[in-house]
Every structure is written in structure tokens, then in C-alpha cells.
Amino acid sequence: MSTSRRSFLRATGLAAGTGLLWPSWAQADPPGSRVPAPVKPPPSGALTLLSASPLLADELLAKRAIDAALAAGASYADARLVAWRRERVSVRDDHVSEVQRSSEYGLGLRVIADGAWGFAATPRLEPKSIDGVAKRAVAAAKINATLRRESVELAPVAAVSGGWVAPHRVDPFTISPKQKADLLIDASKSVLAVAGVAHAWATVDSQREDKLFLSSEGARIHQLLFRVRPQLSATAVDRRRGQFASRDHEIAPMLAGWEHVEDAKLVEDAAQVGEDAVRKLHAAPVEPGERTVILDPSNLWLTIHESIGHPTELDRALGLEANFAGTSFLDPAKTGTYEIGNELANFVADRTQPGGLATCAWDDDGVGTERWQLVEAGKLVDWQTTRDQAHWIRGKTGDKAGHACSYADSYSSVAFQRMPNISLAPGKDGHTTEDLINATDDGILISGRGSWSIDQQRYNFQFSGQYFWEIKNGRLTKPLRDVAYQANTVEFWKSMDMLGGEASFRLGGSFSDGKGEPGQSNAVSHGCPPARFRVNVVSTAGGKA
Known part of the structure; x- marks a missing residue:
């Protein structure tokens, strides 16, 4: 069965200016x-x-x-x-x-x-x-x-x-x-x-x-x-x-x-x-150009994974790991001084996160898991490390025993540094998704995981999503399609100007994050609230309306 755009809009009452609400199931926070x-x-x-x-x-x-x-x-x-x-x-x-x-x-x-x-x-x-x-x-x-x-x-x-x-x-x-x-x-x-x-x-x-x-x-x-x-x-x-x-x-x-x-x-x-x-x-195609976007946690978690998670792997930053999209634009020598974002950008690594896919009590080195700051008020302050990597950055951070990031995906795989759960901390103002929408005159709300691409140093990237709403004068007006956003990691996180509060924090995650040679796969979660950015929006329609 199929429908025309006209018959669907007539049946559902959807039209520009109706001020539709963001679906509640997209924001569900499972009790577990x-x-x-x-x-x-x-x-x-x-x-x-x-x-x-x-x-x-x-x-x-x-x-x-x-x-x-x-x-x-x-x-x-x-x-x-x-x-x-x-x-x-x-x-x-x-x-x-x-x-x-x-x-x-x-x-x-x-x-x-x-x-x-x-x-x-x-x-x-x-x-x-x-x-x-x-x-x-x-x-x-x-x-x-x-x-x-x-x-x-x-x-x-x-x-x-x-x-x-x-x-x-x-x-x-x-x-x-x-x-x-x-x-x-x-x-x-x-x-x-x-x-x-x-x-x-x-x-x-x-x-x-x-x-x-x-x-x-x-x-x-x-x-x-x-x-x-x-x-x-x-x-x-x-x-x-x-x-x-x-x-x-x-x-x-x-x-x-x-x-x-x-x-x-x-x-x-x-x-x-x-x-x-x-x-x-039946949605309208997006108009390309520089736009304000509000990214739902169901979309933003993957951007965190690629632009913050992989670049802060210490072995990748030191050039000892280059599989699955290369090394890192970050330099351990700049720990404590390099600005990866603005003052709203606070990223926490956590292998004790409730529900987190990388959560456990001890890593595969036998080290107790913990929670620590990776980026504080926009500045890079620490790294993902294991017991045998702690001395590589001795004196640059407070890491003395490694941050319990050792993991092997099988008995037949050697344990090495793998990503913990990494999350963007919620803002202190307690904003909701609706607050971010109401504060936006002209923008796009993006949710869900879509296609993505990032360069060999985890710097320049493009991400899409699952679902897209146009925002006009603080209201959701109509669905859009074929939307993707482009930026580089530093400009992206420096452009973040509004952040959801603790109640809007949600986990996303992947069952299969690849690294190493021979390749291994681990499961990892990333949490965040909704957040607002200024980016370059492009159409993925390939010239077709």
C-alpha cells in the first residue's frame, strides 16, 4: 500500500505551522x-x-x-x-x-x-x-x-x-x-x-x-x-x-x-x-546552508563517539593505533591547554555509568573502574588509558594507575585500550528539548542515527540522522528529509550555545565499535542532553526532490 503526499496530509492533519510536538517515545528513558x-x-x-x-x-x-x-x-x-x-x-x-x-x-x-x-x-x-x-x-x-x-x-x-x-x-x-x-x-x-x-x-x-x-x-x-x-x-x-x-x-x-x-x-x-x-x-527537501540545529541525544551520541571518543584514545593520539579511520588530531603534549570546545563542553568518561554498554566493575587488567573528566569547560584534561599506558602521560594528568580501559572481545583476543562510556554532561539551567525549540527562530531538530563520515584524524565530519523537523519562530512546523550537517570537531563544539538539563540526559550506544588489527569489537554507550549548534547543512538527495 502507498499514499500520496496530499492524501497523507489530509488524513493526518499535518501542515506547516501546526506546532507539532516532539514524539514522547523518542525521549523515553527506560527504567533499567x-x-x-x-x-x-x-x-x-x-x-x-x-x-x-x-x-x-x-x-x-x-x-x-x-x-x-x-x-x-x-x-x-x-x-x-x-x-x-x-x-x-x-x-x-x-x-x-x-x-x-x-x-x-x-x-x-x-x-x-x-x-x-x-x-x-x-x-x-x-x-x-x-x-x-x-x-x-x-x-x-x-x-x-x-x-x-x-x-x-x-x-x-x-x-x-x-x-x-x-x-x-x-x-x-x-x-x-x-x-x-x-x-x-x-x-x-x-x-x-x-x-x-x-x-x-x-x-x-x-x-x-x-x-x-x-x-x-x-x-x-x-x-x-x-x-x-x-x-x-x-x-x-x-x-x-x-x-x-x-x-x-x-x-x-x-x-x-x-x-x-x-x-x-x-x-x-x-x-x-x-x-x-x-x-x-512525503517531507519537503531541506534547503542547504548555514543553519542552527538542535541535536537530540539519539543523534548526538554518535557525533560524541566519533569526534570525542576516538580522538581521546591515547594510543591513537600517539600514532600507535591507526585502524578504523586513522589516528587523532589531538596531541597529548597539549593536555590541560588545548581548547576542543567552549565552556559548555564537559565530557566525562565513565565505566560505572548505569546501563552503559562498557560498564563493568574491573577492566581486563584487573583495575577497578571509575569516572573521570576528559574535557572540562572546553579544555582537554585527560585521556583514555590502561595500566601499562599510565606512565606515558605521567605529570600531564592525575592518572596514576590507568583509567581501567583494558578490554578484549574474546578469550582469543589480546586485551588493549578500548573506549569507555563517554558522555556530554548536562547543562546547569535545566532546559528541556521544548525549551531549546522555543528559543530557536529558524532551525532544524534532528534525531536518530543516520549515515556519517569523518576524516583520518577525527576532525572534519558529516552526520545525518533519522528524522528532521523544521523549526520556525520556536515551533516545529513540518518534517524535512535528506538532511546532513557538516563541521569540524573544534568549531562544532565551540558553536554549542544551548544545552539540555539533567532530566533530558539520555544514553545512546553501539554494539560494535571496531578497533585494532586483527580487529576487535566492543560495545559502548554515550550519553548527552539535547544541544544546539551552528553548522553547515547539506542535502543528501543527490539532486532529486
Whole structure:
């Protein structure tokens, strides 16, 4: 089924000057995102989950790997036993299109020998294989020692014995694939009931990460993490004009259980998603030029990720990492003086963020997680670091033990510096999205994740979005389409002139942030309030109205 622009506007009463409200579901703050995290020690029920872990049966083998590495010449060793479960259930229109399940289990051993790192891993957990892993890891370290520029220096930390389970109410793996598919099909059918919508797609990804960390320094840390990602999308089609438009639900992935999927209200919000897709299909094209834009948290989180998150990775700024879009325009020598934005720009890194995808209690170096300032009143003041990177910027920041940013995405991957949850702090004036709209005479409100591009130093960029409203005289007037905004990182954050308050703060995030070679993928969240900027707006229509 399809609709014309005229018939749709007549049926829905949409027209310029109606002052439409920003949809409430686009600003939803799921209850699960407010659960405190991390909590040390975990509640008694969480300890029961840890005591049932299959990893405990192989703990002696992990200790054996460490002992064997020390006997082979290592000065330090840590072992990670990791069990992953992943599941995806997807539907297309009125039927199940995909059910995927995967699991992995194994041991990774990291060592320091002759002042250099070495690593080896195995899925075969028996004594002979474990002894072989220790020999390979130490041999790799000794080869790396012939190439190293300086010896590995680990910041001193106390050896910790503890456990933690991510806050959740319902283990997503206790919900059957059929139950998940039934929910998704109900949501999809509700989308398809909207006149003009031709297709619907919905999916739920569930992850369970169970890991036990042991070190030659005496650390023993057991953590269990749950992550879920519900998604819903509608595609509207105008066959007469040969055009289509898609609209995604803006619920963010979260460190949480199945309750987050229930809180997302996919079925209840489905009609709104479908109606937005049709509005977008028949929307007016944007007029390019310098414009004021208000960016909803569902859009701004990705800009934070690319323009603040990746440039403040210390290894990237030092040129030691250049995969997945290059290095960084930032210079550690300018820590404390470089202005990356104006006084409203305050960015916090936080691996304790409630609901944050990168949240945990200890990192994969065994260092306790924390919250720290990256950018304060526009000035770069600190970096993302690990235990072996802390001395690289000694004297430039207060970082003495590293900021617990070590992570490996598998037992077979070596742990290295990965991005924590990084967020733009809310403003002190308590503004809402409506306040920002009311204060704008001529602008565009942008929400949702769209296409993006950024240069090799994370400086010049272009971002689009999911949905766009024109603002005239403090009111939303009509939907727009084919909108993207361009800027460079410094000019962008210096142009921010209005910021939402704490009540408007929302998390966004990604299940798959890439880095490294061989590549690894981690999950990370970014929070922010809505914010207003001055940027160059371009049309992505390619010359077609």
C-alpha cells in the first residue's frame, strides 16, 4: 500500500505551522537505565549466578597456565577464562527471517617476558594444551622484546578478589526465541497497519559475557555481563514516484536484561514509527546552508563517539593505533591547554555509568573502574588509558594507575585500550528539548542515527540522522528529509550555545565499535542532553526532490 503526499496530509492533519510536538517515545528513558552500576560486592542473588558458572570448573587450569608462564621466564602473567553466548532473533514483515545462536569458551594468556607483551589462547582446556599456551605466550613476548622501543611498565595496583554481575531483572536467555519472535512480529504487524508502510523489520540481540580473570599478582575477578539491543524499523514506499523512506525506533542498546526490551514498548510505539516513515517519505527537501540545529541525544551520541571518543584514545593520539579511520588530531603534549570546545563542553568518561554498554566493575587488567573528566569547560584534561599506558602521560594528568580501559572481545583476543562510556554532561539551567525549540527562530531538530563520515584524524565530519523537523519562530512546523550537517570537531563544539538539563540526559550506544588489527569489537554507550549548534547543512538527495 502507498499514499500520496496530499492524501497523507489530509488524513493526518499535518501542515506547516501546526506546532507539532516532539514524539514522547523518542525521549523515553527506560527504567533499567537508572539501575546503579557497578555495585561491589554484588547482591546475594548475583553471587548465586557466579557460583553456577562453568568457568569455575577450569579455574585450576587457568592457575596452571600462569604458573607455567612464570616457569618459562615470564615476569608477569594473567589468564582470562571467557564464555560468550550470543543470540539474534529477527523478523521481516509478518514472518521470522533469522534466528542465530553462537557460543565460545576458552582461555587467553597474556604475559610479560624480557619487558614485552606476549599472548596465546586456546579453546582446548586440558593440561597439555594449557602448557603449550604458556610456552607460546612467553616465546611471543621474547620475540616482541627484540622489536620493542621501551619495556612494558605496569602501574602498581592492589590485587583484587571480587565478583560482579551487571544489574538486570530477567536473563534474556531465559526468554525463548519463540517468545522473542512473537513480540517482534506483533510490533511489525502494527507498523504494517499504517497506510503507506510497505515493509517492517524488527530484531533483538542478546549477549551474555562470563569471564574469570586471574593474575600472577594474586588478583581473582569474576564478572557476568548482559547486553540487549531491541530494534524496529518501518519503510514507507511511494511507487508512483519510485521513492522510499525508512524510520527506526530510537531505543538504545543497554547493559541490562530482557526487561529493557519490555521497557522499549515496541508494539505500543509501532504505529508512531510507521507514521513517521510516511511523513518522512512525503517531507519537503531541506534547503542547504548555514543553519542552527538542535541535536537530540539519539543523534548526538554518535557525533560524541566519533569526534570525542576516538580522538581521546591515547594510543591513537600517539600514532600507535591507526585502524578504523586513522589516528587523532589531538596531541597529548597539549593536555590541560588545548581548547576542543567552549565552556559548555564537559565530557566525562565513565565505566560505572548505569546501563552503559562498557560498564563493568574491573577492566581486563584487573583495575577497578571509575569516572573521570576528559574535557572540562572546553579544555582537554585527560585521556583514555590502561595500566601499562599510565606512565606515558605521567605529570600531564592525575592518572596514576590507568583509567581501567583494558578490554578484549574474546578469550582469543589480546586485551588493549578500548573506549569507555563517554558522555556530554548536562547543562546547569535545566532546559528541556521544548525549551531549546522555543528559543530557536529558524532551525532544524534532528534525531536518530543516520549515515556519517569523518576524516583520518577525527576532525572534519558529516552526520545525518533519522528524522528532521523544521523549526520556525520556536515551533516545529513540518518534517524535512535528506538532511546532513557538516563541521569540524573544534568549531562544532565551540558553536554549542544551548544545552539540555539533567532530566533530558539520555544514553545512546553501539554494539560494535571496531578497533585494532586483527580487529576487535566492543560495545559502548554515550550519553548527552539535547544541544544546539551552528553548522553547515547539506542535502543528501543527490539532486532529486
